[in-house]
Amino acid sequence: MPDRRTLLRHAAAGIAMASVSPRLFAQERAAEALGSLTGDVVPIGKAERADRLARAQRMMQAAGIDALLVEPGASLIYYTGIRWHRSERLTAAVIPASGAPLIVCPFFEKPSIDESLAIPAEVRVWQEDESPYARIADFLAARGLAKGRIGIEETVRYFAVDGLKAALPAATLVKDPVTRAIRMRKTAAEIALMQKAADVTMGAYRWTYPQVKTGMTPADIGALTSAATKQLGGKVEFNLVLLGEAAAYPHGSGKPQAVRAGEVVLMDCGCTVEDYQSDISRTWVHGAAPTPQQRKVWDHVSHGQKIAIEAARLGVPAGSVDDAVRSYYEGQGYGPRYALPGLSHRTGHGIGMEGHEPVNLVHGETTKLDVGMCFSNEPGLYLPGVMGIRMEDCFHMTGKGSQWFSTPPTSIDQPIA
Secondary structure (H helix, E strand, C coil): CCCHHHHHHHHHHHHHHCCCCHHHHHHHHHHHHCCCCCCCCCCCCHHHHHHHHHHHHHHHHHHCCCEEEECCCHHHHHHHCCCCCCCCCCCEEEEECCCCCEEEEEHHHHHHHHHHCCCCCEEEEECCCCCHHHHHHHHHHHCCCCCCEEEECCCCCHHHHHHHHHHCCCCEEEECCCHHHHHCCCCHHHHHHHHHHHHHHHHHHHHHHHHCCCCCCHHHHHHHHHHHHHHCCCEEEEEEEEEHHHHHCCCCCCCCCCCCCCCEEEEEEEEEECCEECCEEEEEECCCCCCHHHHHHHHHHHHHHHHHHHHCCCCCEHHHHHHHHHHHHHHCCCCCCCCCCECCCCCEEECCCCCCEEEEECCCCCCECCCCCEEEECCCEEECCCEEECCEEEEEEECCEEEECCCCCCECCECCC
């Protein structure tokens, strides 16, 4: 079974290839009247990035880490601003426990790397017949760190670790204990960007919801949501649309689907604003009054969200939030635990620059909730062969407790607040 992101990429490809009816084309064009919500966005600035590096270096010194190796991806953007892809040619940052970082990249890529580099750093290039690891080894050796403890950011690929180990045989390569700990706790600037992303996604939902018609496919609906998201100022991250029985499978089904009266429409959508993401789900019944079963399950999920947000208190283990929801669901006859019918996945996941980040709201997770941590709250209920109901809203932890990024609906009759 493909993972969620693969399914969503395939869904996006389907949207791009779908033939667009004149009515759908007109609806997409209508989205052009929407105004951007992101004109007042403040990107992450130099002072914020400098503070990130200072905090990381303090933590490195406390943990006995002499340097960090970071490859392209969310963590490289987080520290340096560099937006770059991963390839067989190594581009990386080396962050020492004191002093300016090193950026290593292929010679011919330097002008492109310089475009997004947002911190003071030394840039060393390597030619096609040279080793990038020699550049890193020279940098560290000059600082007396050839025998140091080098932290490896958790997503760095094996060939990069292997190459660095060969170039620095006396060094000790260890798991990075710093980056996730810092990224997990968002600052006010990060929270503001995540709030804006949530506002954009909710704006797209409000515009799309009345446009959904009988006979539409997931690709049709996704195209409408994408058009609205772009006009509202967000970068489309994913649109997952599940119809009828397919909604019973949290990440979808490959079977043909179309909107039908009396069946559920489940949408799971997110966007990015200045590198920070939203993730919001809504479920409703199309074109008919909900059946007693649909209404009951929807109400159970709504109450599950309330239990989760109330259980999310400063200092409690993240896993206790999942336990509280699951206890309620088991009392309603679902489960037990992760068994179907019921809540077959965790109650929520961390979110920030990536749609899924540690830590998760899942049984057994002992990390304690702290100020700045951000999570999804999505205790869906899934009835195989029948339907699924999921509402998902993200929240962040403040000094006074949990606070929503988006407000959950309170009734299946008004599913888009």
